[in-house]
Amino acid sequence: MNLISERLDVDDYDEAVELFYQRHWTDGLPVVLPTRRRVEAMIAGTGRDPQESLGPVPPKGGPATVEKLAINAVMGGCLPAHFPVVLAALEALLDPAHNLNGVTQTTHMCVPLVIVNGPIARELGFNSRDGVFGNGYRANAAVGRAVRLALWNLGGAVPWDTDKATLSHPGEYAFCIAEEEEDNPWAPLHVDRGRPPGSDAVTVFACEGPHSVFCYGTPEEMLHVLTDSMCGLGNNNMHVMGQMLVVLNPLNAEEFAKRGWSKTDVRRYLWEHARRPIAEVRACGVVHEQFRKMERDAGRYPLRYDLDNPTTRVPVSAEPDDIHIVVAGGRSYFAAVLPGWGGFGGFAVTRPIRRA
Amino acid sequence: MEILSPVWPEHGGGRSASARPRALAGATIALVDDNLDIPFTTHLEALLGREHGAAVRRLVKPSGTAPSPDALIDEAAATASAAVVGIGL
Numbered sequence: 001m002n003l004i005s006e007r008l009d010v011d012d013y014d015e016a017v018e019l020f021y022q023r024h025w026t027d028g029l030p031v032v033l034p035t036r037r038r039v040e041a042m043i044a045g046t047g048r049d050p051q052e053s054l055g056p057v058p059p060k061g062g063p064a065t066v067e068k069l070a071i072n073a074v075m076g077g078c079l080p081a082h083f084p085v086v087l088a089a090l091e092a093l094l095d096p097a098h099n100l101n102g103v104t105q106t107t108h109m110c111v112p113l114v115i116v117n118g119p120i121a122r123e124l125g126f127n128s129r130d131g132v133f134g135n136g137y138r139a140n141a142a143v144g145r146a147v148r149l150a151l152w153n154l155g156g157a158v159p160w161d162t163d164k165a166t167l168s169h170p171g172e173y174a175f176c177i178a179e180e181e182e183d184n185p186w187a188p189l190h191v192d193r194g195r196p197p198g199s200d201a202v203t204v205f206a207c208e209g210p211h212s213v214f215c216y217g218t219p220e221e222m223l224h225v226l227t228d229s230m231c232g233l234g235n236n237n238m239h240v241m242g243q244m245l246v247v248l249n250p251l252n253a254e255e256f257a258k259r260g261w262s263k264t265d266v267r268r269y270l271w272e273h274a275r276r277p278i279a280e281v282r283a284c285g286v287v288h289e290q291f292r293k294m295e296r297d298a299g300r301y302p303l304r305y306d307l308d309n310p311t312t313r314v315p316v317s318a319e320p321d322d323i324h325i326v327v328a329g330g331r332s333y334f335a336a337v338l339p340g341w342g343g344f345g346g347f348a349v350t351r352p353i354r355r356a
Numbered sequence: 357m358e359i360l361s362p363v364w365p366e367h368g369g370g371r372s373a374s375a376r377p378r379a380l381a382g383a384t385i386a387l388v389d390d391n392l393d394i395p396f397t398t399h400l401e402a403l404l405g406r407e408h409g410a411a412v413r414r415l416v417k418p419s420g421t422a423p424s425p426d427a428l429i430d431e432a433a434a435t436a437s438a439a440v441v442g443i444g445l
Contacts (some may be wrong), residue, residue: 003360005360005361005362006360006361006365007358007359007360008358008359008361009357009358010359011357012357013357016357016359023363025361025362025363033357033359034359034360035357035359035360036359036360036361037357039360049425062363062364067360068362068364071360071362072362099421099422101422101423102421106421113442127442128366131361141444148400149362153362153363154363154364176365186378208394255424270372280361287393288396290391290393290394291392293391293394294391294392294419294420297391297418298419344419344422345419345421345422
């Protein structure tokens with residue numbers, strides 16, 4: 001196999017692990033060592049040329065070749081079966097619509113979340129149920145970490161360098177979930193976004209960590225608490241719109257569906273009611289106002305709202321479809337809201353997973 | 357044991373920066389207004405001109421969250437001896 005990466009000879013595991021720390025090639029945790037045998041096995045299953053590049057990874061622009069991605073996937077703990085998911089995630093992240101350059105370098109805490117859909121999620125053991133944002137599942141952890149290591153080593157997403165997040169969040173180690181598609185009355189996310197039912201796909205969306213929403217009861221009661229949770233003045237959406245992710249648990253979704261609510265109905269209601277009067281938004285200060293002006297000037301903030309009328313209620317996104325709804329987690333009282341970066345980028349991009 | 361590097365080698369042959377101007381007085385400074393803090397940018401523009409005697413060429417970038425367009429970078433390089441390329445918040 002035609003591999004061109006620099007080869008390093010080390011005496012043992014301990015020396016190798018320390019070498020990765022010394023060269024700042026790891027995110028703070030030890031790595032699985034990318035031996036030639038492991039890397040070749042990772043690539044062999046894809047049938048792709050090791051030197052095929054998915055494009056430069058911003059901001060530093062290292063080419064995302066299949067070989068380099070395979071090395072980082074090994075380091076993150078992936079098996080060869082996981083690698084097509086990593087490749088699809090990188091393809092999505094490198095779509096200009098996502099603005100990875102900005103996502104990596106913003107001072108905001110957003111981190112790209114990888115959402116896996118399709119039969120491959122169950123086959124590979126991705127968690128979509130209890131503890132979905134937590135630990136304990138190799139597929140979520142390894143794919144999530146492989147993506148982050150690729151951004152680290154190829155794009156320079158390093159906190160003392162080009163990653164300027166002032167707080168960030170723990171998803172910078174690994175941020176990957178699957179959607180629950182079996183215990184779900186609605187079409188899954190990737191189908192909403194144009195992929196065929198039954199296909200495998202990855203969606204990336206840069207967002208804050210999950211905000212817990214105590215969400216239980218009738219549709220009206222659930223919507224009441226969800227809309228309030230979505231329009232906090234601290235999130236970017238309230239000032240410059242953009243996109244937002246709402247994660248409903250399977251019991252929430254079941255309750256909505258039993259009462260005749262489609263996902264589109266829920267999304268529309270959330271968009272129409274997760275709003276604040278512009279006077280409250282304006283009270284946050286002049287800097288927020290400047291961002292809003294920038295977004296209006298750039299055409300990303302719709303002009304249909306009369307911002308000079310203090311009672312105008314502004315939404316968290318320009319359109320209902322900018323609110324993404326995913327079903328995941330345990331059947332319980334809890335949902336989650338994950339605000340995005342605002343209108344600046346990090347927008348959801350979906351790519352098919354190409355199995356070998 | 358042989359392991360493979362996860363990074364690309366550092367590029368040694370990048371473009372070198374122009375020499376720094378010896379003084380701000382009389383120099384043309386490109387000030388990229390990245391729309392992130394317009395009052396601060398305006399304040400900086402005034403300071404560079406009033407306090408330091410620089411000729412400031414203010415170039416407006418469409419978004420502070422994406423790279424500058426090539427045309428803006430070319431204009432700054434062609435017309436100024438130094439540039440303030442953005443303001444981080």
